[in-house]
Amino acid sequence: MRRFVIGGNWKMQVLTVDDAEKKAQTIASTIENIKRVEVFIAPPFNSLFNVKQIIAKTKLRIAGQNMHYIEQGAFTGQISVLSLLDAGCNYVILGHSEPRRIFGESNQTINLKVLKALQHGLKVVLCIGETAKEREEGLTREINSSQLSECLFGVSDEELKKIIIAYEPVWAINNPYLNPGIEIKPATPTQAASAHKMIRDWIRKEFGNPIGEWIRIIYGGSMSQSNARELLEITDIDGGLIGGASLTAESFTPIIQIAEELSKDIEELR
Numbered sequence: 001m002r003r004f005v006i007g008g009n010w011k012m013q014v015l016t017v018d019d020a021e022k023k024a025q026t027i028a029s030t031i032e033n034i035k036r037v038e039v040f041i042a043p044p045f046n047s048l049f050n051v052k053q054i055i056a057k058t059k060l061r062i063a064g065q066n067m068h069y070i071e072q073g074a075f076t077g078q079i080s081v082l083s084l085l086d087a088g089c090n091y092v093i094l095g096h097s098e099p100r101r102i103f104g105e106s107n108q109t110i111n112l113k114v115l116k117a118l119q120h121g122l123k124v125v126l127c128i129g130e131t132a133k134e135r136e137e138g139l140t141r142e143i144n145s146s147q148l149s150e151c152l153f154g155v156s157d158e159e160l161k162k163i164i165i166a167y168e169p170v171w172a173i174n175n176p177y178l179n180p181g182i183e184i185k186p187a188t189p190t191q192a193a194s195a196h197k198m199i200r201d202w203i204r205k206e207f208g209n210p211i212g213e214w215i216r217i218i219y220g221g222s223m224s225q226s227n228a229r230e231l232l233e234i235t236d237i238d239g240g241l242i243g244g245a246s247l248t249a250e251s252f253t254p255i256i257q258i259a260e261e262l263s264k265d266i267e268e269l270r
């Protein structure tokens with residue numbers, strides 16, 4: 001069994017360092033009894049360093065929400081992998097639908113970022129997923145496969161072990177800017193199971209069976225306490241990337257608790 005990983009993507013929702021510190025501290029203390037699930041939060045850049053100080057002695061880990069593919073230079077508004085490492089990040093989220101679909105980030109750009117993060121030993125949460133229109137047009141497999149092959153171009157078998165894939169169907173992400181005019185709802189267990197199996201099969205085919213078995217593929221898109229169990233019980237789902245429900249310990253911790261309950265056969269994290 002693969003170890004569950006539950007990530008909290010705070011996006012641009014937590015505006016002050018003070019608020020980020022308080023939220024991180026509360027989450028860290030409410031998951032003290034969690035022994036088998038890996039948990040991270042991705043605060044906005046301005047609070048990464050302070051949050052890391054607050055949670056340094058806990059099992060909670062932190063992630064950057066994006067980064068540039070060049071280490072240093074005249075790139076207004078960007079952040080370097082070296083700055084994320086300096087702040088104490090364990091992970092970086094790359095390829096999220098918001099930078100992809102709202103700011104036009106391409107698979108090629110994401111690929112350069114993936115390679116740069118890996119070069120510096122920063123683990124990657126690589127997000128992929130189709131829009132509602134692409135799904136309606138029967139393009140789900142094609143879109144996800146091309147995102148995988150283009151974003152993972154040049155990644156070795158060894159490097160892939162440092163990557164978590166997050167399947168986040170765009171239509172399920174609770175963001176009206178991403179989904180104007182459509183009803184946003186989480187993937188059903190059947191939809192999620194079939195997409196996750198498709199992704200794992202793709203990894204098996206391209207990187208071999210052992211890595212296909214080993215790699216963690218997590219689900220994101222309106223995951224909450226009410227649908228976490230039915231999603232996390234699915235064989236090919238190894239955790240969740242949670243947006244809205246990660247903003248308070250009251251809504252985030254129960255999801256982590258469910259993952260812990262489903263992890264009886266996993267050894268404790270050190």
Ligand code: PGA
Nearest residue numbers: 173174221222242243244
């Ligand atoms: P959501 O966001 O849980 O608010 O739908 C998930 C994500 O964008 O990672």
